Amino acid sequence: MAAGGIDVSRSSDAAKKEYNFYRNGSRDVYLRQSSRDGERRQIKRPNDHDLRRNDGRHRSRLASEKGEQREKEEVQRPPEKKRKFSPIKWDVDQKVSKAPASREKTKSPFTLPTTNVVSNQDVDVAVTRKTYPKDQVNGVVRSPEPDHLTPEQPLEARLFGEHPVDDLEEGQLEEEQVIDAPLIKTSRWGPGLASPKEELISRDDNVPKASRWNRSSLTPECGELVVSQEQHCNSSGSGSGHHSVEKLSGGENSDHEYCSSDSNELENEEPVSSSQGGMNMLLGSRSVNGFQKLNKINEGTYGVVYRARDEKTKEIVALKKIKMKEDKMEEEYGFPLTSLREINILLSCNHPSIVNVKEVVVGGKNDGDVYMVMEHLEHDLKGLMERMKQPFSTSEVKCLMLQLLEGMHYLHTNWIIHRDLKPSNLLMDNTGKLKICDFGMARQYGSPIKPYTQMVITQWYRPPELLLGAKQYSTEVDMWSIGCIMAELLSHKPLFPGKSELDQLQKIFAVLGTPSEAVWPGFSSLPNAKAKFPTQPYNQLRKKFPAISFVGGQILSERGFDLLNGLLTLDPEKRLTVEEALNHGWFREVPLPKSQDFMPTFPPKR
Numbered sequence: 001m002a003a004g005g006i007d008v009s010r011s012s013d014a015a016k017k018e019y020n021f022y023r024n025g026s027r028d029v030y031l032r033q034s035s036r037d038g039e040r041r042q043i044k045r046p047n048d049h050d051l052r053r054n055d056g057r058h059r060s061r062l063a064s065e066k067g068e069q070r071e072k073e074e075v076q077r078p079p080e081k082k083r084k085f086s087p088i089k090w091d092v093d094q095k096v097s098k099a100p101a102s103r104e105k106t107k108s109p110f111t112l113p114t115t116n117v118v119s120n121q122d123v124d125v126a127v128t129r130k131t132y133p134k135d136q137v138n139g140v141v142r143s144p145e146p147d148h149l150t151p152e153q154p155l156e157a158r159l160f161g162e163h164p165v166d167d168l169e170e171g172q173l174e175e176e177q178v179i180d181a182p183l184i185k186t187s188r189w190g191p192g193l194a195s196p197k198e199e200l201i202s203r204d205d206n207v208p209k210a211s212r213w214n215r216s217s218l219t220p221e222c223g224e225l226v227v228s229q230e231q232h233c234n235s236s237g238s239g240s241g242h243h244s245v246e247k248l249s250g251g252e253n254s255d256h257e258y259c260s261s262d263s264n265e266l267e268n269e270e271p272v273s274s275s276q277g278g279m280n281m282l283l284g285s286r287s288v289n290g291f292q293k294l295n296k297i298n299e300g301t302y303g304v305v306y307r308a309r310d311e312k313t314k315e316i317v318a319l320k321k322i323k324m325k326e327d328k329m330e331e332e333y334g335f336p337l338t339s340l341r342e343i344n345i346l347l348s349c350n351h352p353s354i355v356n357v358k359e360v361v362v363g364g365k366n367d368g369d370v371y372m373v374m375e376h377l378e379h380d381l382k383g384l385m386e387r388m389k390q391p392f393s394t395s396e397v398k399c400l401m402l403q404l405l406e407g408m409h410y411l412h413t414n415w416i417i418h419r420d421l422k423p424s425n426l427l428m429d430n431t432g433k434l435k436i437c438d439f440g441m442a443r444q445y446g447s448p449i450k451p452y453t454q455m456v457i458t459q460w461y462r463p464p465e466l467l468l469g470a471k472q473y474s475t476e477v478d479m480w481s482i483g484c485i486m487a488e489l490l491s492h493k494p495l496f497p498g499k500s501e502l503d504q505l506q507k508i509f510a511v512l513g514t515p516s517e518a519v520w521p522g523f524s525s526l527p528n529a530k531a532k533f534p535t536q537p538y539n540q541l542r543k544k545f546p547a548i549s550f551v552g553g554q555i556l557s558e559r560g561f562d563l564l565n566g567l568l569t570l571d572p573e574k575r576l577t578v579e580e581a582l583n584h585g586w587f588r589e590v591p592l593p594k595s596q597d598f599m600p601t602f603p604p605k606r
């Protein structure tokens with residue numbers, strides 16, 4: 001049976017109603033919730049142009065729909081959300097801002113939780129993008145047969161020079177960043193601390209445990225948790241002097257030294273006055289003893305997650321214990337930066353598709369332990385897909401994809417890149433709700449886009465530009481991961497299960513074609529693109545997701561394939577944006593997205 005769908009906007013009123021039911025239903029949930037708790041913060045959302053680019057790929061038919069939708073949203077914008085703990089105040093990169101007269105007047109996209117307004121003018125610097133003809137996407141040319149992938153010599157050596165490429169298994173990331181004491185001293189967390197030994201983040205057995213978090217030095221006035229966005233590394237350092245600093249040559253960066261990894265991104269925070277800095281995130285935090293641990297759910301790279309009961313409310317929650325860096329032989333130990341970012345971002349976000357962090361609690365066996373208390377969801381999509389006997393149906397995939405895209409739309413419009421989207425980081429409950437979790441790799445991006453570490457995103461879901469060494473990237477990296485997730489939801493197996501970074505690239509190119517300058521302008525100047533990749537001139541993706549199946553396998557309509565191919569576009573400039581994906585016609589053709597209420601339920605994992 002052909003999978004070609006029917007466009008409900010033209011031919012099926014009933015289907016359209018059902019679609020609207022889903023969309024309105026889910027929006028109603030959003031609005032109901034927001035008006036109920038009355039605590040949603042009003043956030044200035046960048047418009048399409050602000051968001052990422054103006055590449056002329058928006059469909060005109062959708063443009064008017066989007067316009068109406070946005071208008072409605074603006075009218076119905078929920079009231080301001082009270083801060084749960086402390087706001088993120090992302091710093092302005094003074095070197096790139098247009099000579100603000102004062103700090104207060106600085107316009108910046110890094111003001112997520114505040115009501116500061118970002119002017120389009122400021123944002124445009126980052127988002128202007130080239131226009132490409134749509135037909136160049138992935139250079140889709142039907143092929144008779146693929147060329148055989150037989151490198152003449154070890155490609156690892158050719159691709160990455162002398163440095164061997166470590167195999168990265170799923171979930172494994174090469175970097176872990178922690179905040180070390182000297183760093184904190186010069187950060188906005190520093191002010192108000194009595195001595196370096198009483199740093200908030202450092203751990204030292206000489207320091208009485210109770211003072212590790214130095215609560216006494218914290219005042220409500222300095223209660224803002226402030227994390228700087230992109231700091232230029234200061235070669236004189238902040239005292240630690242151990243961070244590597246990479247000098248980028250050429251282009252607009254040639255005059256500056258930039259951080260080569262995220263761990264450096266906090267290094268050069270500007271000094272702060274006492275009114276700016278400090279942290280009271282843990283001030284008045286409850287003890288973890290108020291929770292009864294029921295069972296261990298999972299152990300990830302950065303924390304152990306438990307199912308627990310809040311003794312006070314009897315509510316079942318998820319407790320994520322932050323793994324401290326215990327090895328004092330290491331120069332950096334203490335509270336991982338990834339966890340700090342995760343707490344910071346999650347406490348500031350409020351969206352039905354983003355896991356809710358209720359509070360942060362401390363204590364336990366070790367007085368210095370810190371836990372995030374999150375709403376508990378029964379499943380994650382990875383575990384669920386492994387245990388499911390039947391794959392998700394197309395309408396179920398659409399329901400899940402819409403929720404994922406809505407959550408990502410919220411993040412991207414608030415200048416947050418997740419950078420670790422994968423099925424195990426997508427939680428699902430038995431009422432059909434999907435929620436994005438694990439914000440350890442997430443960060444805000446800004447204008448202009450700066451070099452960040454490319455060692456983000458679990459390898460199977462990492463886009464080719466990062467594998468090829470690109471350091472300047474933004475939301476498009478998440479869109480690639482979403483493409484991989486969509487493929488996996490449809491087929492119930494990972495699309496590109498590479499065994500090493502090189503194997504990952506080979507797997508991608510074998511399916512989507514080896515990129516060329518014609519298909520991906522700028523490809524050849526990426527750091528790792530010098531390697532001679534086996535030539536695979538054709539896009540083979542359709543073979544994996546056919547429109548017709550004679551053996552009863554999963555089929556994908558033309559529109560579904562168009563969405564998948566648009567997400568898995570090699571050239572990040574041409575990859576679909578979250579807004580384009582959200583408005584894609586696949587979601588309006590039959591079978592329509594299943595309503596959350598009708599999503600299947602699954603037994604809890606043991």
Ligand SMILES: Nc1ncnc2c1ncn2[C@@H]1O[C@H](COP(=O)(O)OP(=O)(O)OP(=O)(O)O)[C@@H](O)[C@H]1O
Pocket residue numbers: 171297298299300301302303304305318320355374375376377378379380424425427437438439440
């Ligand atoms: N709120 C929650 N409710 C239920 N289960 C959760 C919740 N949060 C996390 N989990 C489970 O714990 C696992 C690990 O959580 P998380 O990804 O946040 O930790 P991590 O240490 O950052 O993991 P990773 O190694 O993947 O980066 C998830 O894949 C999920 O199965």
